[in-house]
Amino acid sequence: MKTFPTNRRSLLSASCIVLLAVGLANAQTPAGNAQNGKKLFNDKTCSMCHGMSGEGAGSGPQIVPTSLSFMDFLAQLRTPIDKMPAFPDASVSNAEAGDIYAYLKSLSGGSGAASAAAPQVAAAVPPEGNAQNGAKIFVAYGCFECHGRMAQGAAATGPRLGPHPISIAGMMKELRHPNEMPPYSEKTVTDAEIADIHAFLASLPDPPKPDSIPLLSK
């Protein structure tokens, strides 16, 4: 409440579109090692900006689920089109990038690549949640305090969560072993409740287009 999203932060928050959008799935996906990718995601400091599970953090956008092809992912890594720093081959090799990509895909609901932590968690998650109950929990448990009542996010406190949320597995990973947000154990939020929240996020309607809002005109 004490601060308002700054211009800079808003810009950074919005840059999440980079890795979320534009699925050009025509490139060959390497058989990366998601387990190693998870480690690299932290070691190479990707998690610092994007959160431990690619959910976005203070200065970086949400990047899972990703529909980017590996080639697009690699292009973004080498020559970012936004304010993300470039990671040249000397910093992150192609093989390492493949592992990180596999990790991100594993959080995105799986792509055939070897999964990291996601399978163990995902196995415990109920297949379907109750969106109505999820909406109640989202308020009662105070999720909205950082992410907004429409899960729209706020640059200073938490990323946008919906519509089109990350996978339940990724969400659970972030709640149980977060980087920035508080740790929510099973005692605090059950797996079933997470599924309900996920269902609520998935049920959110798409927003209007920016061009349809005069105040957002260029």
Added chain:
Amino acid sequence: MKKSDKTSVDRRRFLKGAAVGTVATLVGGAKAVAGQPAAPRGSAALLPAETDPTGAVEVLNLERPGSDFMVDVIKSLGFEYLASNPGSSFRSLHESLVNYGGNKNPEFLTCTHEESSIAIAHGYAQVEGKPMLTLAHSTVGLQHASMGIYNAYAGHSPVFIILGNTIDEAERRPGVEWYHSAQDAAAMVRDYTKWDDCPISLTHFADSAMRAYRIAMTLPMAPVVLVADSALQEAPVPNDSKKPQIPKLTLDAHPQGDTASVAEAARLLVQAENPVIIAGRVARSEEGVARLVAFAEALQAAVIDEGGNMPSRHPLLQGRGVLRNADVILGLEVGDFYGTVNSVRDQQERTVTSNIHPNAKLISIRTGETFIKSNYQDFQRYMPVDLEMAADPETTLPSLTEAVKKLITDDRKRAYQDRAAKFADASGKAWERARAEAVYGWDASPISTTRLSAELYGAVKNEDWALVGAGGGFLWNFTKHYQRMHGGSAAGVGYASPAAVGAALAHRKYGRLAVHVQNDGDLMYAPGVLWTAAHHKIPLLAVMHNNRAYHQEVMHIQRMEARHNRGITNAAIGTTLLSPTIDYAKLAQSMGWYAEGPITNPNDLGPAIKRAVAVVKRGEPALIDAVTQPR
């Protein structure tokens, strides 16, 4: 005003003389002469009289009190305003200001809380770059003022505080005045003021006033305290060889980086492939902005602007992500260099992650560390750097820019052009993405902060506007230095609303439309400042970011609940402002403001703000209470 020799009497000297005269009469009937003891001090004969120094003396008037001279000193310093809640320890000075001084330069701003008076001065200084005078009432007034003083100190803002006090116990009226007197009145704020003094003569007062003003304005700027003893205020101005004079005021030139260090910094920056500039409190004026822009453009280096220095749509403005690949990082008056280049994880066991390459070279130019104190930890964690200049960045930038330009070869120019193109492209795309993100929660109720920001900017963007507080989103196009507040604070809540009033006052004479996004919790600390704004006809548009909570604290309690595995449903206890909700429109209306609200439908917000803008343009304050998302 001409002094009357018949009625103008030094109260203390007169009483002393009268007492001695009484003694003289008692001890031998000798003729007493005021000021000339009739018997040696300490004699046995004198002792009874000294233990009973009463006398039926009647001195009723004087025409040239010391406080008049104090007003002369104050006027010589060029204060436009003084903000104060009245107090008897400076009653003579108060009277001299409004009658002898004509209540002009400075004009008295009636405040309902000392914390507000200091914050008004703080906000004013953040726009004008010079101090406003404040008067505080001895012990209790300064205690009220103290948090505001600490905010100004941490924000490197000059505030000139005159503190009433009665040092001589014989001059105190029985009872309350003893509670309101102190042996060392400024001691309680000495940890977070730059200098203080307790003058014992008017000459001393004048000298110390000049010194205090100069010290307050020397970088890093900070509050100063001058104690005005009540007896000194109320005693007559000497009209003899001790007649006080007002000395000349000369301000210090700001320190510039030494030639060798500037040359070394230029060499490192020109050779760097990915230089990054972190700009803290750099620009104090439009000229400062121009200097920073010229410097950044000479290098085509990325700028992380922590202090609102650059035009907000300048293509070189980048986020902290650029630090990762930086090989040379230049910090310009960065308040928290350590916290900028590191991330501290708020978990049960603190961990720190570096945001920069281990071989990156760090350069710092700042005045901040030329004046720090021990107790309060506003100086932030120690950050080792490779080259440190104890100098003012704004003053040093021209020579640094020149040094850089001399070293740039054609090869480097081509590399810089490539860099510039990349930043421009990224900047444009990022703005587009921010626009795309803004639509999420657009129609939410409570109103999203992005919607509030967009509605507010839409209503003022064609005016000569200035934001007097935090806020502003990606849409806001800051092109002028005065459109943002500069300096900061210690994040002591309750500062924002009075600081906005002080800043709006500074903007008034320029005809600018002052705009403030007002947090609800902040306003409730001392809402009487609304009355001050209305009373003094200070035009200010305040739009409430009313999330009905001390929201930062809500999140902290949530974090602790989660960490302690105790459920997460009680974070609202002690942190929210519900049941009943506060009607800020009625609150503002009761103090003379135009106000509307509470507004919960986002579609109602824009029209309400437009109506309020019309009111503010007439010269009055207006408040719109928007019920918002938490953040």
